[in-house]
Every structure is written in structure tokens, then in C-alpha cells.
Amino acid sequence: MCIRTVGSSSTPSKEVNKCSKDTFSQPCSAASSGDATTQTRTGFLNSLPVQFQFLILSLAMFTFFGVHNILQEAISTLPGFSYGVMLGYMEVIGVTTCSFLERTFNSSEKDARRAAPLKAYLFLTTCLISSSACSTAALNYINFPTKVIFRSCKLIPTMILSTIMNKRHFTTGEYLAAFGVCMGLIFFAAADWQMASDANNNLVGYALITISVIADSILPNAQEKLFKMGSTRLEVTLYSNFFSLIAMTGITFFSGDLVGIIRHAMSDRVLLTYMVVFTAISYVAVSSYMEIVKRFGGVAGAVVATARKGMTLCLSFLLFPKAFHCYYV
Numbered sequence: 001m002c003i004r005t006v007g008s009s010s011t012p013s014k015e016v017n018k019c020s021k022d023t024f025s026q027p028c029s030a031a032s033s034g035d036a037t038t039q040t041r042t043g044f045l046n047s048l049p050v051q052f053q054f055l056i057l058s059l060a061m062f063t064f065f066g067v068h069n070i071l072q073e074a075i076s077t078l079p080g081f082s083y084g085v086m087l088g089y090m091e092v093i094g095v096t097t098c099s100f101l102e103r104t105f106n107s108s109e110k111d112a113r114r115a116a117p118l119k120a121y122l123f124l125t126t127c128l129i130s131s132s133a134c135s136t137a138a139l140n141y142i143n144f145p146t147k148v149i150f151r152s153c154k155l156i157p158t159m160i161l162s163t164i165m166n167k168r169h170f171t172t173g174e175y176l177a178a179f180g181v182c183m184g185l186i187f188f189a190a191a192d193w194q195m196a197s198d199a200n201n202n203l204v205g206y207a208l209i210t211i212s213v214i215a216d217s218i219l220p221n222a223q224e225k226l227f228k229m230g231s232t233r234l235e236v237t238l239y240s241n242f243f244s245l246i247a248m249t250g251i252t253f254f255s256g257d258l259v260g261i262i263r264h265a266m267s268d269r270v271l272l273t274y275m276v277v278f279t280a281i282s283y284v285a286v287s288s289y290m291e292i293v294k295r296f297g298g299v300a301g302a303v304v305a306t307a308r309k310g311m312t313l314c315l316s317f318l319l320f321p322k323a324f325h326c327y328y329v
Helices: 033-041 050-076 086-104 118-140 143-151 156-164 172-195 199-228 233-253 257-267 269-296 298-319
Strands: none
Touching: 050 086, 050 269, 050 298, 086 233, 086 269, 118 143, 118 199, 118 233, 118 257, 118 269, 143 199, 143 298, 156 172, 156 199, 156 298, 172 233, 172 257, 199 269, 199 298, 233 269, 257 269, 269 298
């Protein structure tokens, strides 16, 4: 699949959404003051050929999201743990706190003005909460590999929404490749149904993960639009997660999950350790993904995320033994 960039200020607007003849086109640059900010912060990456930029960011995303997802499954399988939605909350806390600190102490970001209107971030927040909360809550009803495969299905809706929202166009071959991923999902879900002890509970999990996929398909395309407006990675990361943190704090407090997981963590040092590491590493993982979206577009981010999920799936079966079915292959 061809990797398209968001575009650059020196490229005529009518050419921004066209695919380059090369596999990788030039990385996008933020508008106005965002250019200097991005170049200062990512000078090393900018000095490398575009192919190496994409490779380094992809490896970072594979590595840190791999650890992130291993910890996520390790936490969800601890005895007595039933706070799936809190995994998403911990991720939001880590990303919000670290992006605020980086933006505060980064000299190139201190005086930077917000490029996008607040209403754009409120919409982004809705998508982020829906994606994160539904995805993690689904772990209470379906197993982790099923969740991974379902979220891999977001590639086709992401491509469709990219055409609608960002005027990008994809070839028939690219859609066929994405369709192949979805066919894998169908066989995988069939295996889970055959081995499930309670099919009714699985219906709840499938409903939650489907909502997560839809919201997650909108998210990278909405982020790409903000980057086109000149927003920096830190601005988009901070504001979208800040509003999410406010909303999720209220939701988890009134549901009792926030108080419940605090009490559980205070009595379980293993859970507490996992939570601290998971919260911290979430920021590095999300930052690598956001940089890919900023430089190469939302669909490129979805492609790398889908490939990374294959590695996550293998690690899940290796590190957390579970019932296996031939359809999983």
C-alpha cells in the first residue's frame, strides 16, 4: 500500500492528496510556526531519508505498543481484576501528563499558540473515549486475541473515511488487501464463538469492540485534518487527551471503577507495578503513532497499526497460553 503524506506548505493544494510515484513521498511539514517547532524537535529524523524516517517510527511503534499490549493483557488476566475500562483511563492519564510536561518544558513549545479550535478537540475527545473505553471494556467479555483482530478491521473504514474527510483515493488492489484482513477477522471470530462457554456474553463484547472500531477509524482522519491546520503533535496529543481525562474521571468515579481499582492496587503490588509502567509507556507508544500520522497520514498509521497487531497476537499466544483453534491461523 502506498504511503501518502499529509502534504507540505510548498506543495500546491491540488497536489496534496495525490500519491507519489515512490513508495514514500516527502514527509509533511506543519504550517506557520509549526514548521520550526517540528524541525527543532525532530531534527534527527528530518535529516534522514524518508524511508528511514518511516522505518524508525514504525519500529518504535512496534516496540512500545508491543510492551503496552503485553502489560494490558497481563493486567486484565490478574486474579480479581474486573476494571477493563480503567486500562484506557490509565493510558489517558499517562499521555496527558507526559504531553503537558513536554510541552511546558520544551522551549520551542512554550509560547506556541493553539492552531485548532477547541470544538475540534471536543469531537476528537468523543472518538478517543469511545475507542479506548469500549475497547478495554470488551476484555471483560471476549479474549485478547479476538479484540486484537477486531481492531485490525478498522483499516477499511479508515480508508473510506480518509476519502470522505481528507480527499484521499485508494486503488482497487489496496481495498482488496484490506478486505483480506477482514476475512481473517471472520474466521477468527468463528473460532472464538465455537470455543466460547457463554455466547450471550460474547455478543456484548462484540458490540463494544465494534463501536471502538468505528470511533478508531474516525480518529486518525480527524487528527490528520488538525495537522493540516498547523497543529503540532504535542498540541493534538495534549488537548484531545486532556478533555478525555476530564470526561473519563467523572465516568469512572460515578461507576465505582476508579475507587475500586485504587483499592485493588493498594492491596496488590504486582498490579500497582504494572499500572505505573503501563501508564508511563503509553505516552511513548502513542507519540510514535502520532508522528506517523502527522508525517504520512491517518491511513499509513492504520496500516502500521494493523501490521503491529500481528506481532501482538503472536506474543499473546506465547506469553499467555489459551485455548487454540485452527481458525485462529
